[in-house]
Amino acid sequence: MSTSRNVAFFGTGLMGFPMARRLLEAGFPVTAWNRTQEKAAPLAALGAQVATTPGQALERADIAILMLAHAEAIGKTLLTAETAPFLSGKTVVQMGTIGPEESKTLAAEIASHGGRYLEAPVLGSVPQAEAGKLEVMAGGEKALFEELLPVFRCFGPNPRWVGPVGAAATLKLALNHLIAAQAAAFATSLALVQKAHVPLELFLEILRPSAFYAPTFERKLPVMLDPLHAKVNFPAKHMLKDVRLIRATAEALGINPTLVASLEALFAATEEAGLADADYAAVARVIAGQ
Incomplete structure (x- = not known):
């Protein structure tokens, strides 16, 4: 071409x-x-x-x-x-x-x-x-x-x-589901250690070499710690839109939507908290009850 x-x-x-x-x-x-x-x-x-x-x-x-x-x-x-x-x-x-x-x-x-x-x-x-x-x-x-x-x-x-047509759209939703789920899971773990006064660096030292570590954790950690001042790479409102598409597609395919529904509720609460235009990692504030 x-x-x-x-x-x-x-x-x-x-x-x-x-x-x-x-x-x-x-x-x-x-x-x-x-x-x-x-x-x-x-x-x-x-x-x-x-x-x-x-x-x-x-x-x-x-x-x-x-x-x-x-x-x-x-x-x-x-x-x-x-x-x-x-x-x-x-x-x-x-x-x-x-x-x-x-x-x-x-x-x-x-x-x-x-x-x-x-x-x-x-x-x-x-x-x-x-x-x-x-x-x-x-x-x-x-x-x-x-x-x-x-x-x-x-x-x-x-x-x-x-x-x-439709195959790539479905693949993209499958991948975005992992992004949303990882963000929510990591934010929950952060809230657990912080609210229990476990040293954050100790948590990270154990997490980083483990099999369940994901590089996105490192990138999103500073955003989760200070989402109101972080650079926005993907707004929370767009993640909510995608999670709703994931749920609709899962239900159409006969897949149990329980996990996706929980993610939808979390990102909807993030939007309702006035964080629609913040990075999607701002879901950490909702999860931490801030």
């Missing part, structure tokens, strides 16, 4: 901005759109065009990449009467986190307007997006995935084709 193909990038938030920047650095012409335009404006200094409407961005593009918060936002952006006519002949790549059934519905909608569709959610956070080290997982036609490899390699070195 030539880098002369024009890319419309929808959603230039925490993850989308560095991803769009990497496309520009690789030589792809990029038109950026974001609901709050000031988040897309800095890309202009890097060579991007900044569209004022979704239709304007899509009209210029061969490929549309979506890094939007949820399926509802996608519908309000692409599937309106003003924008949908521009989908004909376009390739739409959905890279945010949505449910597998939502992805299948979106694929059908795109096809009905004459476009092609691939889901390609990513695993990783802001540092990985900035460094081009995201895990890209694609679902859809394998030939389309292979056609888009030059784009995906801007985001991560080893893009993977998972299977049909």
Whole structure:
């Protein structure tokens, strides 16, 4: 694929901005759109065009990449009467986190307007997006995935084709479930030792060389200790959205949702505590009863 193909990038938030920047650095012409335009404006200094409407961005593009918060936002952006006519002949790549059934519905909608569709959610956070080290997982036609490899390699070195539409979306939810569960489990353990006045460093000295240690514990420890002043890599409100998708998908597959329901309750309480825009590790405050 030539880098002369024009890319419309929808959603230039925490993850989308560095991803769009990497496309520009690789030589792809990029038109950026974001609901709050000031988040897309800095890309202009890097060579991007900044569209004022979704239709304007899509009209210029061969490929549309979506890094939007949820399926509802996608519908309000692409599937309106003003924008949908521009989908004909376009390739739409959905890279945010949505449910597998939502992805299948979106694929059908795109096809009905004459476009092609691939889901390609990513695993990783802001540092990985900035460094081009995201895990890209694609679902859809394998030939389309292979056609888009030059784009995906801007985001991560080893893009993977998972299977049909819905497969990659499910895989992403399975992985995000582990992220949410690990955060809640680690926060609970921290609260136990801190409230019992067990030295935190002793707990960590025993944990670090153990078989059940996870690198994410080290990264999230300072956030859990001071979530109100920590850099946000993934907001708690987005984790709550993902956990709700995980629960719905688990229930649809006949999986006992008890654990996921507990995670949903914890992240809902985090949002209710005014921490929706804090990093998801702020769930530690709720767990500790702060």
